[in-house]
Amino acid sequence: MTINKVAKVELHCHVDGMLNPGILKGMLLKGLTSMKIEDLEGAYPVLCFDDFINWYNKTNPHFKNLPDYKPIVSHHMQNLGTQNVIYAELMIPSGSLPIDEEEMLDCVQEFREYTTAMENGKVQIEYIVAFGRNKTPQQVEERADRILKLYDSHLICGVAVAGPEQGNPIKPFRKTFERFKEAGIGIEIHAGEWCGPESVSDALADGFPNRIGHGVSLFKNPDLIKIVQERQIHIEMCPTSNLKTGSVDDIKNHPIKKAFDLGFNFSINTDDPGPFECTMESEFRLLHDTFGFGEHEFEGIKGNSLKSRFQKQLKYSQSR
Numbered sequence: 001m002t003i004n005k006v007a008k009v010e011l012h013c014h015v016d017g018m019l020n021p022g023i024l025k026g027m028l029l030k031g032l033t034s035m036k037i038e039d040l041e042g043a044y045p046v047l048c049f050d051d052f053i054n055w056y057n058k059t060n061p062h063f064k065n066l067p068d069y070k071p072i073v074s075h076h077m078q079n080l081g082t083q084n085v086i087y088a089e090l091m092i093p094s095g096s097l098p099i100d101e102e103e104m105l106d107c108v109q110e111f112r113e114y115t116t117a118m119e120n121g122k123v124q125i126e127y128i129v130a131f132g133r134n135k136t137p138q139q140v141e142e143r144a145d146r147i148l149k150l151y152d153s154h155l156i157c158g159v160a161v162a163g164p165e166q167g168n169p170i171k172p173f174r175k176t177f178e179r180f181k182e183a184g185i186g187i188e189i190h191a192g193e194w195c196g197p198e199s200v201s202d203a204l205a206d207g208f209p210n211r212i213g214h215g216v217s218l219f220k221n222p223d224l225i226k227i228v229q230e231r232q233i234h235i236e237m238c239p240t241s242n243l244k245t246g247s248v249d250d251i252k253n254h255p256i257k258k259a260f261d262l263g264f265n266f267s268i269n270t271d272d273p274g275p276f277e278c279t280m281e282s283e284f285r286l287l288h289d290t291f292g293f294g295e296h297e298f299e300g301i302k303g304n305s306l307k308s309r310f311q312k313q314l315k316y317s318q319s320r
Helices: 021-029 049-062 066-082 101-116 137-152 171-183 197-206 216-220 222-231 239-245 256-261 280-291 295-307
Strands: 008-014 085-093 124-132 158-162 186-191 211-214 234-237 266-268
Touching: 008 234, 008 266, 008 280, 008 295, 021 066, 049 239, 066 085, 066 101, 085 158, 101 124, 101 137, 124 137, 137 158, 137 171, 171 186, 171 197, 186 197, 197 211, 197 216, 197 222, 216 222, 234 256, 239 280, 256 266, 256 280, 256 295, 266 280, 266 295
Parallel strands: 008 085, 085 124, 124 158, 158 186, 186 211, 211 234, 234 266
Antiparallel strands: none
C-alpha cells in the first residue's frame, strides 16, 4: 500500500520536541537562531531515556519563549502537509508563555495567526498547553488560571500533563483537574509510559482525562483495560518514542496490536519527532511492516483520532 496517500491525524506532538539537524540548518541559513550545529554534537542517536534527556538539555536552552518556535513549527507543518496529515494538535510548553496575562494572550494569538496562515486549507493545527508533573499544587493552580484564560479566549483546545511519573502522582492536583473538567477543556495526561498500570489508575482517578498519552503499561492490567474501554478513554500511542526511551524493549512487543484487537480507541503519534527521528509516515510504515496494519486499520484509527480531538470544529474537508 502507499502510506503517503493514507490520511493521518496526530494528537500527541511536543513543539519543544521537533528540532532536528535539518531544521536547524535551515534556521541558520536564514539567521533565525543563535544555536549552532555544534550544539547538537553528541545529541544523536537517541537510544534510551537518558539519551533523550541529553538531547533535550542540548536544545532547550536555545528556545525559551513561544515565538522562538515559529520557524520550527513552520518547517514541521510543511512536513505534515507532505505526509497527508489533515489535523494535528501540538503541545506548547507552559514555560514558554509570558507571565503577564495580556501579553500571554497576545503572544498565543499571534502564534496561532502565524501558523494558521500556513495551513493552506490542508492541515488544521490546534494547540494544547502542557506542564510538568514535577510542580507543586500551588504552581499548578497558577498555571491553571492562565491556561483557562487561553481556553476561554478560544486560543487553545486542551491541557496536557507530561514529565516523570515516578514520585509525581496526579492526586495532589485533583482540585485543579476538577476545575479543568468543569470548564470543559480537553484533558490529556501522560501515564503508563515509564511506570506501571498504577500510574494510569492514578490519572483516571484524580485527573479526569479524556485522553492518556502513551499508556503502554495499562495493558498489563485486565481490570484497567476494562475501565479504559468502558469509559472510551482515548490512548495516544507513540511506538517509536516508546522504543527509543525503553518503554518497550522491542517494537514487536508494543501493545498497539493488542489495542487494535481489543477495539481500543487510540491514535498514532510521533511524540518528539526531532530526537526520535520519526515522522507520521514512518510510524505508519513501521506499523504496516511490523503488525500488518493496512487501509482498514488506518481508516479506523483516523476515525477514532478525529472523534477524540479536543477542537470540535473542523475547518477543512476530512474526506481524504
